[in-house]
Amino acid sequence: MNPETLLYAKTHEWVSLAEEGGSKVATVGISAFAVEALTDLVFMELPKVGQQVKPGDSICEIESVKAVSDLYSPVEGEVVEINEPLPDTLETLSEDPFGAGWVCKIKLASETGLDKLMDYATYQKACEEEAH
């Protein structure tokens, strides 16, 4: 996926919106910036299919040598698909964070949260500020 066409949450999740069978589905992953900041990943737990989530809900955990971080849902809806091999191939997250490193797909129940997401340029700027 092209990172420049994705939307971003301030907690560093990326979102790609698509129409699937008449409903909006968000593919969610972790930005390259966040993966780079985490480093030394050792453990990840995926969300559960069927899980109902709201924007800001912790949907899973990702753990590095140093600390545990939460992944937050950027949208409201139901988890319909998860990237099952990901916890056993954590290197995918750093090698292809915007593609093979996707985490889950969420079928939107509403538009809630979408207005809070940033475009690529705005997100880049936020990351630069955070890095300083």
Add this chain to the structure above:
Amino acid sequence: MPTTANLAHTPLHDWHAAHGGRMVDFAGWSMPVQYASIVDEHNATRTAAGLFDISHMGRLAFHGPDTAKFLDAMVTRRIADMKPGQIRYGLMCNADGGILDDVLVYRWDGELQSMPNPPSFHMVVNASNRQKILDWLVDRQVEFAARTEDLTHSTAMIALQGPLAIEKTDPLCDCELTSLRYYRGIATRVLGHDCYLSRTGYTGEDGCEIICPAENAVEIWETLHESIEESEGMAVGLGARDTLRLEAGMPLYGHELSENINPLQAGLDFAVNLPDRDFIGRDALVSATEGARPVRVGLQMDGRRAARDGCPVLEGDKPVGTVTSGTYSPTFERPLAMAYVKPAVSAIGTPLSVDIRGTQLPATVVPLPFYQRGK
């Protein structure tokens, strides 16, 4: 991300920032938690050499004829009989035996130092406790002909640790570092600058620590860095310092040590000398009843999910303790932790479990240290 605006800077701060150091607030200091990968920095220290800026540690110097007597009354370890060049690990306790800090005490021979106003002793204390310890000592030195001086900002402290540490540092010194024994120190010149050099560290590896004037820190650091880089060594941040010390079973103040824990619970009996002397907290330690308080143990776990500070330790469904430090161990490639548990479940091999954010995972009591370097 935390702002590092109002934090103290070590003389090496700008070097860290220019070399990819991720600067974080550590006890009021802006310090590098890592440059790139904690695992790589950890492994470089175990297999080659790791270079650490530990200038945030508090460095105190002592002057006056009664210094030995003064420190002997403050520290759990016998100080009065220390010979020049000796270094001892000890605790400072309050009257209840609670640990104020864990410290290294260095005995120096005034005549062997070329710097002006040489101290007879140094003490290195934790950054987080520096002001507390300084106040504690200054309040009590009035009864002795002794004076405490804070050298933290006028000096820097650099550690080189790992199997190559000694041979990489030796060519820079005026002394023969290879013949300096473990836990011994020497006042010498490093690159021509007056320094204190000691064969000590906090990683479980052989190595040395250098106390140098603040203005010479960058030169010494860069020379060491250049030398170890040729041999797979690298600069190491506080993240790997923590995983290294944890594998080495070394306690960290604020985790395994606090004012609510006494040295005996912490398993630091070797650093407590009770006979024929008096020090603050001695009476409390003499009457401390064995078996009454939780004790420090090592826990080994399977899988990849690490127990962290604060996780409850259980025997069956029953809470029996709390994890104080835990990480995924780069050396053993499994989670390791230290915890305080009830003495009844502290025996090696006892099967316990740790509650990691709602999930209970099995853990086994194992001996500390987890890691011991080959002799």
